[in-house]
Amino acid sequence: MNKQRIQSPAVKEPAPELWSNCLRVGDVAYVSGMTARGPDGQTVLGESEYEQARVVFQKIKDLVVAAGGVMDDVVKMTIFVTRIGNNAKIWDARKEFFSGDFPACTLVEVSALAKPEILLEIEATAHIGCSGQQAA
Template identity: 75%
Template sequence: MKKQRIYSAAVREPADKMWSNCLRIDELIMVSGMTARGKDRETVLGETSYEQAKVVFQKIKDLVEAAGAVMDDIVKMTIYVTDIGDNAEVWKARQEFFSGDFPACTLVEVSALAKPEILLEIEAIAVAGCSAD
């Protein structure tokens, strides 16, 4: 077994010795919590939960594909929202990125995220090659 750090030009990496955005261990792919922060890490892209969710799902897609998998290989997601009432907007965005069996998922409300304008954060676990195609 070997741990491999995965990079995507579309997703800015954190500062050294902070965390990894994505790791692959054999067929297992772990994606850290992604937010709608832009590449400058200051700007937040999207004013609604739907808009931010689309940005986040695209980042996850970029990382999962860089790891050699596809979105439908995601088996588990955890979604943190600052307003549980926004769940329908998050589900709407999610439907634009998945087909077939959707991943197991937990959605929880939290009191705050890294910046007040960040409305959600999503982490994912994938198993490369497990989707039904």
Template identity: 65%
Template sequence: MSFRRVTSPLAPEPAPGMWSNCLVAGNVAYISGMTARSAANAEQVSGDNEYEQARLVFGKIRGLVEAAGGTMSDIVKLTIFVTRIANRDQIWKARQEFFSGDFPACSLVEVRSLAKPDIYLEIEGVAHLGGKSA
């Protein structure tokens, strides 16, 4: 099966050859783990807490899924990695600002650390472009 690479200015691509932020195979978009690294400077982290970082990350995911031709309601699965699971309510608050109705399937996993000490979460997703219904 062929696939196409999708980009968005909200989620700048890593250095060539590292990975793709979003690949679409058929009508499924696979979105790599997004963090709160700044779009302007990958070394800078935006957001001082899980809520602020989650809002930025969900915005990046929205930018990618829309660039792929979908909407946030097309996202069927999220995997959220957190370093401080006790603050998950801040992530849920942000998630409610980007999703409504049937929320996507979701896994929440606490990890010891992420790429930088001030990154508190990383979110990856899968979207079925064209809607959730079969």
């Protein structure tokens, strides 16, 4: 199996030699922790975890689609939050991106993320094609 770097024009790539946003090995796509940073590198400011989660889930979707899959191919997520008491807002956003069996998920509260305005970070693993749905 070969490792393939997956890119989407909708998701800003990190500087060279830092990390990959998404790698595909066989039928598995690994999406690095995504935050609500926009294409300009600035955090998309929202007053709630819901707004930032929508941005993050869209970035994950863009990368999974670029890898040949659909969001329902995501089987595992790890969500890091700075305010665990607001987790219901993340679940509300998640419902807008998944259907059927939701991914296995771990939610962890951390003391801080890369910038103070970042409220959450989500990493995901997708098995491309496992949902039986075809990418659009």
